[in-house]
Amino acid sequence: MPNSPLSQTHWDGYPEFSLPGIVEFCRAILPPEFGGPDPEAIGSLVQKYAGFLPPPARYGLRAATCAIKLGTYGQLRSADPDVRVKALRRMQKFGAGQAIDAIKTVILLASGADKYSDDILTRSNINPYARPDSILDITPSSEWGSLSYYDAIVIGSGAGGAMAARNLSRAGLSVVIVEEGRRHSVEEFRSNHPLRRWAELYRDSGATVALGIPPVVLPIGRGVGGTTLVNSGTCYRPPTKVMLRWRDESGLDLANPDDLNPFLDDVWETLKIGPVDLNIMGNNGLTALRGAGELKWANAPLNRNAPGCGGCCQCAIGCPRNAKYGVHLNALPDACENGAKILTNARVVRIATEGGRATGVIALRENGTHLEIRAPIVVVACGATETPPLLRRSHLGHHPRLGKNLALHPAIGISGRFDEEITPWKGVLQSASVEEFHDSDGILIEATSTPPGMGSMVLPGIGKDLLNEISQANMLCTLGAMIGDDGNGSVIGSRNSIVTYNLKNHDGKRLVKAIWAMGKVLLAAGASEVLTGIPSHPVVRTVEELENATKSANYKSLHVAAFHPTGTCAAGSDPQKHPVDPSGSLRGVIGVWVADASIIPSCPEVNPQVSIMALAQSVAGKIIEASS
């Protein structure tokens, strides 16, 4: 792979995971005869990425490549690109469509990231930092002693954990934040290959999926700052009707607007939240605003926590300017200034208890040894997919609703083709909203792109057709929409989390309505055609065609993703329904508190980081009250 930038950007020494026939797949899916990339180079890159995947994903990928290779009787090796494509199409007809999609996704992720690697790194370095990395008191677990003592342990350094730790340390408690991931520096975001950034910043290298019909791709961040490291920086206060639902239907007093608003104000100020500047928004967001404006639908630039944003569209792989103001740049340094320590590369395997009271945690170092920290207060903030398994591992998971009630805020993306250049990856990654159907249907549309090249994963077709789509990707405007859903999923397992989620019929129908609404916006903005993502009607050119496509669409065949899991350890007043009481304390034990997305009783219907941070602060307030 001598010509790939990957080899020049610090991936040397990373093992490849062998995927038999992967080079042949690269030649079939992106034929070099029609301008596709060097299949050897991309094959090697894919195998490096596969080396990062968790065993089930990487062996699943290997099983898929082996089975399809066998089923195509060597035709993928044909010198004729048409024969190779026909062989894959035949396998698609014989039911191997999902397996081929999975292989295609990783090939496109690798080739797209590689193609734009130079561009991404150049753009990362054009501007100086908006701010340097913050000063954090960090110790990796390899250098941490085997026994230590604190007033409070916070598990997880993401949106909830960071805010809880900040407030506890401000109140004078000695606090340690235990984080499974490591610290990522802005210098790494300015120099590492984009695929490596993707592989390292996400749990299971971004391959997390909620199993169900349809399966839902569910990426989750891991590192100092948690998912705020990779999120898009969009900020919403929870709508008042949602806060009232949490208060009145779940008995979550913390969500009483009069009580939560001061914390929401604090988050707004701490994160320096403000609207996206139209000068850096980029054509993607501007086109969405124009389309919604034509329809006279409610629209606006999004509010974001990104002071100094230069619009380089890399939020999902770490901001190379430290402009996106994740908690690693505000709440965590504040906590450290007040004496908090951050222990990294340490996975908490168990919360220790004695006589019904928390006594501390046991954490695993990367070398397989354990360390123990003792404290009477343990705050769990591992995120909605990791908190339930940890509680189960700790024998604190007896509540029948623990792990249940998972809402995902499912998302769907579509794109519109324009005659002029949009280049959606030039500008702010998530920049503008269309809220016309937010209040009425819980549908929130946001103009959302991906880092350069990484959006090609969703383009239709294989072979020459796919290359054609990729070459015209700069003419696409890409929108995403999320729907407020019922908490219909579960997180099962104790050693590792397994997420299951089946879209309810009425939620699925609203996802289809979201496609219709986004299609209308794109057509109103002047799109010549819309790529709907609906398998039976992949392309529509008029509103009438859009209506027909969405009328007959089956939501079970859509490609759905989600970024906002909540509710798996819901807080509320009903001991039968809510594993956590209204103050954030885990029922059935003294001294264990929960302060992350999992306590949110039902889908927040907006991007949730602000809600999580405010609720975590409220929980911290209750801990301080209880311990004084």
Ligand SMILES: Cc1cc2nc3c(=O)[nH]c(=O)nc-3n(C[C@H](O)[C@H](O)[C@H](O)COP(=O)(O)OP(=O)(O)OC[C@H]3O[C@@H](n4cnc5c(N)ncnc54)[C@H](O)[C@@H]3O)c2cc1C
């Ligand atoms: C791609 C993407 C884009 C997003 N964009 C937005 C957006 O624009 N706006 C918005 O509001 N929200 C957005 N979100 C969602 C938002 O970032 C999350 O909802 C929020 O960060 C969740 O906060 P949390 O505290 O529950 O968990 P996290 O922030 O995920 O933090 C949990 C931390 O706990 C650590 N951890 C887990 N288990 C253990 C263990 N056993 N031991 C030690 N540490 C552990 C994890 O490594 C992680 O660092 C986005 C999410 C994604 C994936």
Ligand code: SF4
């Ligand atoms: S678009 Fe995202 S990654 Fe780029 S400067 Fe702005 S916040 Fe940072």
